[in-house]
Amino acid sequence: MFEDSKTPAAAWENTATLPEITVDPEKLAAAAETLRKAWAGIMASFEVAAEAFGKWIQSVAAEVEAQHEMETALRWARCYNRPLYNRYTHTKKKRTRKKYAKRILKWYRTEVAPC
Template identity: 65%
Template sequence: MGPDEKDTAKIAIYEEPDGTLVGIMDGEIQEIYPGEERPGVYLEGEAIDDIREKAGGMCISEDAFNRELAEEIAKAWNNVARTMEAAAEVFTNWIRSVAAQIEAKHELETALRWASCYYRPAFNRYRHTKKKRTRKKYEKKILAWYREEVL
């Protein structure tokens, strides 16, 4: 039995050097045969086939079915779906903006790498300025050069 007092347990499966599979369940080593079929045991010891038979016979009678409750659940689910669609659209726009920023930064890094080799005066002025405004000016100049000459 597992820690929650149900028929569950932790299992680890290892492959031996000779190719056999070995499982450790509840601290006991058990050999596993991949071709062997064992009936699954679920829900407090009942076989899975018994559960399938019981589930096949289940249906909701008309007098037990509450139409108003079903309509309320449908309305609530539609509201959740609309909210999720709106949230997904906002999230998609945010992801696209982040991707555009990453692409712009990558383009600037590539342009600076090219400028460090082939457009040295502008690159040196860009590197050795402290003011953000001046640096931005040379950044634009290097990007324009990169787009015109390299791309």
């Protein structure tokens, strides 16, 4: 309350009144149309980003699955195909190691995975 007023009614008389707000229907329709166009643009860019993100997630999932399959194949080869596993683990060259990795995967897919 104001210090110079004694009653609440007197305090309200001293405050400034707000101007009346009028809404023009044409301006409101134009603003809604502008908002709709902006939202459509945002959604279009979001769909492109979501599609790219989905492709990236699928590629990451495929890499993880391939790595998991290789680890499983190596575990099986360690027990049931020891000569091939030993050649893979004792190879220093990347090219040769890759060759034995392919052989282990081929063996795993034909002998173990169908079971």
